[in-house]
Amino acid sequence: MTDSAASSSPLDLPGWRHVYSGKVRDLYEPSADGEGMLVVASDRVSAFDHVLEPGITDKGALLTTLSLWWFDQLAGADGGRPIPNHLVPGATPPAAVAGRAMVVKKLDMQPIECVVRGYLTGSGWAEYQQSQTVCGIALPEGLTDGDRLPEPIYTPAYKAPMGEHDENITFEQSVGLVGAERATELRDLSLEIYARAAAIAEAKGLILADTKFEFGLDADGVMTLADEVLTSDSSRYWDAEAWRAGRTPKERMASFDKQIVRDWLAAHWDKQGTPPALPAEIVDRTAARYRELIGLLTG
Numbered sequence: 001m002t003d004s005a006a007s008s009s010p011l012d013l014p015g016w017r018h019v020y021s022g023k024v025r026d027l028y029e030p031s032a033d034g035e036g037m038l039v040v041a042s043d044r045v046s047a048f049d050h051v052l053e054p055g056i057t058d059k060g061a062l063l064t065t066l067s068l069w070w071f072d073q074l075a076g077a078d079g080g081r082p083i084p085n086h087l088v089p090g091a092t093p094p095a096a097v098a099g100r101a102m103v104v105k106k107l108d109m110q111p112i113e114c115v116v117r118g119y120l121t122g123s124g125w126a127e128y129q130q131s132q133t134v135c136g137i138a139l140p141e142g143l144t145d146g147d148r149l150p151e152p153i154y155t156p157a158y159k160a161p162m163g164e165h166d167e168n169i170t171f172e173q174s175v176g177l178v179g180a181e182r183a184t185e186l187r188d189l190s191l192e193i194y195a196r197a198a199a200i201a202e203a204k205g206l207i208l209a210d211t212k213f214e215f216g217l218d219a220d221g222v223m224t225l226a227d228e229v230l231t232s233d234s235s236r237y238w239d240a241e242a243w244r245a246g247r248t249p250k251e252r253m254a255s256f257d258k259q260i261v262r263d264w265l266a267a268h269w270d271k272q273g274t275p276p277a278l279p280a281e282i283v284d285r286t287a288a289r290y291r292e293l294i295g296l297l298t299g
């Protein structure tokens, strides 16, 4: 493993020009005339909107493997109707980033993170304790951290420009951002994809507690699934057996996702200034759980 996967500096990739780096992914466009975009997933890990040190070994490749598997399921391998996605069929990323990159269509991205929650936890649980709502949606009383919701709910967030914090919004506010037709399309697609994915996960002994999608419009105006999809960065996955048997929230939420990192950081950092470096044990455990998730889902 070279250190390039975790580093923040863009790579020198023949035929491609670096145009943008998000917290986790680096984007490249063709250096000459050409279409499409190269999305390279690094080993960087972010929590509470901070990129942490060190990276998680092979995370970029693990996320890419998982995204590609889910894009294939949602393209119809699961027996459902094909959901349009941003992959350019047959296009191969440069050898230097093989395994952790995708060649995609450059889309007109919608400024909305399309979050679906089937279970109550995280920021949803925090809001529920204050107001018995999640993103303004009223919920039954008496729920606890990790409980299943009566039905999955769509809780969009405004995708803030780089460096700013994403902000939870109501469905009505999403209508204000993209119009009623697009907002409805984003909500319906998100709920459909969540339901299909949760059923697949359940058959493998996993709970898909919540997840976040991003969509963009292609050149023909078709709403297209983009970015990463249903990865352990963008989703919460729990062990279904542990959830059924567990009595405390901690016992119930045996996570195959970034929660390991969030929990460690929350216990060791007051969210002021630079976050502390992650201990090797947390890095290794996170990488192992990401790998385990892929085995369970795709094996």
Ligand code: ATP
Pocket: 021, 022, 023, 024, 025, 026, 027, 037, 039, 086, 104, 105, 106, 107, 108, 109, 160, 161, 162, 163, 214, 216, 226, 227, 228
């Ligand atoms: P930010 O962009 O605010 O840094 P982030 O940390 O989530 O957010 P990454 O996930 O690291 O960013 O980077 C991926 C970026 O690429 C996101 O801004 C995402 O919206 C964008 N993106 C993903 N797929 C496409 C696509 N097909 N066309 C255009 N942009 C895309």
Ligand code: MG
Pocket: 022, 024, 227
């Ligand atoms: Mg992202």
